Amino acid sequence: MTALEDDFGWTLGVVFRAFVKATNAAVGDLPGGHRGYQILTASVRDQPESQSALCQQLGIDRTVMTYLLDDLERASLVERRPAPTDRRTRLVVATETGRARLTELDLRLCHAEAHVLSGLSAADRKTFKALLCRLAGHVNELDPVPSACQAVQDIAASTS
Amino acid sequence: MTALEDDFGWTLGVVFRAFVKATNAAVGDLPGGHRGYQILTASVRDQPESQSALCQQLGIDRTVMTYLLDDLERASLVERRPAPTDRRTRLVVATETGRARLTELDLRLCHAEAHVLSGLSAADRKTFKALLCRLAGHVNELDPVPSACQAVQDIAASTS
DNA sequence: GCAGATGTTCTGTTTAACAGACGTTCTGCT
DNA sequence: AGCAGAACGTCTGTTAAACAGAACATCTGC
Numbered sequence: 209m210t211a212l213e214d215d216f217g218w219t220l221g222v223v224f225r226a227f228v229k230a231t232n233a234a235v236g237d238l239p240g241g242h243r244g245y246q247i248l249t250a251s252v253r254d255q256p257e258s259q260s261a262l263c264q265q266l267g268i269d270r271t272v273m274t275y276l277l278d279d280l281e282r283a284s285l286v287e288r289r290p291a292p293t294d295r296r297t298r299l300v301v302a303t304e305t306g307r308a309r310l311t312e313l314d315l316r317l318c319h320a321e322a323h324v325l326s327g328l329s330a331a332d333r334k335t336f337k338a339l340l341c342r343l344a345g346h347v348n349e350l351d352p353v354p355s356a357c358q359a360v361q362d363i364a365a366s367t368s
Numbered sequence: 369m370t371a372l373e374d375d376f377g378w379t380l381g382v383v384f385r386a387f388v389k390a391t392n393a394a395v396g397d398l399p400g401g402h403r404g405y406q407i408l409t410a411s412v413r414d415q416p417e418s419q420s421a422l423c424q425q426l427g428i429d430r431t432v433m434t435y436l437l438d439d440l441e442r443a444s445l446v447e448r449r450p451a452p453t454d455r456r457t458r459l460v461v462a463t464e465t466g467r468a469r470l471t472e473l474d475l476r477l478c479h480a481e482a483h484v485l486s487g488l489s490a491a492d493r494k495t496f497k498a499l500l501c502r503l504a505g506h507v508n509e510l511d512p513v514p515s516a517c518q519a520v521q522d523i524a525a526s527t528s
Numbered sequence: 529g530c531a532g533a534t535g536t537t538c539t540g541t542t543t544a545a546c547a548g549a550c551g552t553t554c555t556g557c558t
Numbered sequence: 559a560g561c562a563g564a565a566c567g568t569c570t571g572t573t574a575a576a577c578a579g580a581a582c583a584t585c586t587g588c
Binding site: 269271272294295296297 | 544552553
């Protein structure tokens with residue numbers, strides 16, 4: 209219980225970790241974990257025009273994306289189909305199953321967020337989110353975040 | 369710029385990542401990175417009575433701690449000396465150099481925190497920290513955090 | 529003094545990510 | 559049309575990090 213490190217960093221880490229843990233629990237056995245979720249989301253919302261576009265968007269290595277998609281495809285959540293305009297590229301589209309799974313996951317993730325934030329009143333929750341958002345925006349100006357996944361990778365080699 | 373994932377998780381990740389990055393930059397070439405800093409801090413503040421106590425406190429594997437301490441010792445920042453009461457255990461004590469390095473690091477980390485929080489006014493900064501602290505406390509009740517480092521490890525296998 | 533427990537280190541295995549090579553397909557130039 | 563070079567996706571090999579378990583040294587209780 210001693211303040212091992214700077215209090216701010218420690219608390220931030222605790223909260224972030226709790227969110228990560230809740231998120232993982234919510235995602236459950238989805239192939240690829242949180243990255244599977246992100247791929248699924250992108251395939252529905254953004255209709256990525258190629259695998260490599262998806263890679264760049266999510267900050268995932270091409271070689272990793274390959275077997276990530278393999279797993280998702282094996283679970284019938286997405287399909288790789290050759291792009292009609294350029295047969296080098298594969299279009300990543302969500303199946304009906306994948307779409308259904310995504311709406312379910314969104315719900316669960318919403319609960320996960322609520323779980324982490326349950327220590328605050330509704331008003332505090334709102335101000336916290338607002339401040340966090342301002343902070344994120346400011347930080348993004350200072351040093352644009354390449355991607356959501358990149359963050360995780362950096363963190364892996366980093367500190368709390 | 370599309371909201372890939374839940375906004376809360378994304379913003380939290382962005383801010384956390386920014387902090388991590390700033391922290392790493394502040395720590396610089398310290399052997400062991402942020403863990404080196406934590407070990408150094410613990411060796412000064414808590415005077416750990418054994419390596420394994422340190423491991424448990426920081427959530428670092430024993431085998432990892434071994435070469436982490438090797439590196440720190442090689443840099444003359446800490447010393448392993450046999451405990452007078454039990455010669456099986458090694459006392460980890462900071463050298464004078466290590467102590468000086470730590471005060472310098474504390475200063476740099478303070479700047480790093482200020483850098484991340486520079487997007488908020490002093491008042492907002494204060495409320496943000498307070499809310500974060502309440503959140504961390506609450507989260508800790510729900511599911512006690514074993515350690516600061518454990519968080520990072522979990523995050524490595526996780527989401528933003 | 530001996531059996532078992534504990535602290536630390538070493539070895540081997542596993543996992544994850546990345547760099548590079550390869551086959552396929554497209555684009556630009558002649 | 560045909561060819562050189564680039565781009566996309568996949569596969570192979572290498573590297574780094576973490577953990578499990580064995581091995582060694584030392585302590586505690588009987």
